[in-house]
Amino acid sequence: MSTVLMEKGQASTKPTQKFYRLVEHVKELNKIGKAFYEKKLSLITEGKDLSKEEERQYDLTCMEGHCIDHFFGAEGYRTYGMIAEFCKTNGIERVFDIGCAYGHQSECFLQEGIDYVGVNTNKIDFWNADRFEYVTGHYPCELPTKKNDLAVSVLALTWNCYLYEKEETLKQQCEALHRDFEHCLLYLTEGAMQYLSQYFKKVEKLDRDLYYFSNKEEVIMNNDNNIKLVGTLGG
Numbered sequence: 430m431s432t433v434l435m436e437k438g439q440a441s442t443k444p445t446q447k448f449y450r451l452v453e454h455v456k457e458l459n460k461i462g463k464a465f466y467e468k469k470l471s472l473i474t475e476g477k478d479l480s481k482e483e484e485r486q487y488d489l490t491c492m493e494g495h496c497i498d499h500f501f502g503a504e505g506y507r508t509y510g511m512i513a514e515f516c517k518t519n520g521i522e523r524v525f526d527i528g529c530a531y532g533h534q535s536e537c538f539l540q541e542g543i544d545y546v547g548v549n550t551n552k553i554d555f556w557n558a559d560r561f562e563y564v565t566g567h568y569p570c571e572l573p574t575k576k577n578d579l580a581v582s583v584l585a586l587t588w589n590c591y592l593y594e595k596e597e598t599l600k601q602q603c604e605a606l607h608r609d610f611e612h613c614l615l616y617l618t619e620g621a622m623q624y625l626s627q628y629f630k631k632v633e634k635l636d637r638d639l640y641y642f643s644n645k646e647e648v649i650m651n652n653d654n655n656i657k658l659v660g661t662l663g664g
């Protein structure tokens with residue numbers, strides 16, 4: 430197994446550096462993966478192979494390593510960093526990250542002091558599971574949401590490979606987001622953005638493929654100090 434960090438000659442990290450714990454974890458995964466690989470090679474030369482359990486552990490180690498590679502190498506840390514920043518700026522205290530996989534990105538929210546709930550179809554060895562809540566379920570599914578929670582989804586909801594019944598699944602996802610959340614922040618294609626826009630009063634492009642959708646009513650005080658509702662947040 431080779432990771433982006435390994436290829437760059439093992440990033441050296443200090444406990445004070447951003448993503449320190451994640452970088453240390455990937456180094457550990459690399460070590461474990463390398464040991465499995467070397468054992469596999471030596472067994473193959475004797476006409477043998479790893480046991481089923483060793484093979485399973487090896488696969489899990491590689492899979493998690495690839496996910497962290499993706500986080501650092503394919504700008505996951507940047508996208509999720511922007512989302513965490515957006516939450517901080519807009520007073521959002523909790524996000525539901527739907528299609529979180531391992532939830533390595535929860536690190537971005539931890540650093541900003543924002544509460545994080547990861548939602549994923551299948552149960553895996555979730556990152557920061559001792560600090561944050563994780564829900565195993567395929568959305569739409571029941572979620573313990575409260576007012577002002579932000580739904581987040583990156584490379585999961587609305588993406589073709591997960592739209593098992595094509596437009597019907599897309600419709601179900603959009604209806605559920607509209608029902609469960611007043612606002613959401615999704616990384617999605619232009620086509621999916623147009624579709625989801627039908628369900629929200631306000632759509633704002635925050636970055637390439639990153640859109641904020643809202644049905645929130647912004648509460649402001651008028652000159653007489655009476656509360657007045659004015660359309661949607663920032664609108």
Ligand SMILES: C[S@@+](CC[C@H](N)C(=O)[O-])C[C@H]1O[C@@H](n2cnc3c(N)ncnc32)[C@H](O)[C@@H]1O
Pocket residue numbers: 499500505527528529530531548549550551566567568569582583584585586591
């Ligand atoms: C490509 S990964 C993306 C992980 C993470 N969001 C990221 O950007 O690195 C997609 C994950 O979303 C999960 N997923 C897809 N559709 C989902 C749904 N409707 N509900 C919950 N999880 C879903 C998949 O099982 C997979 O673990």
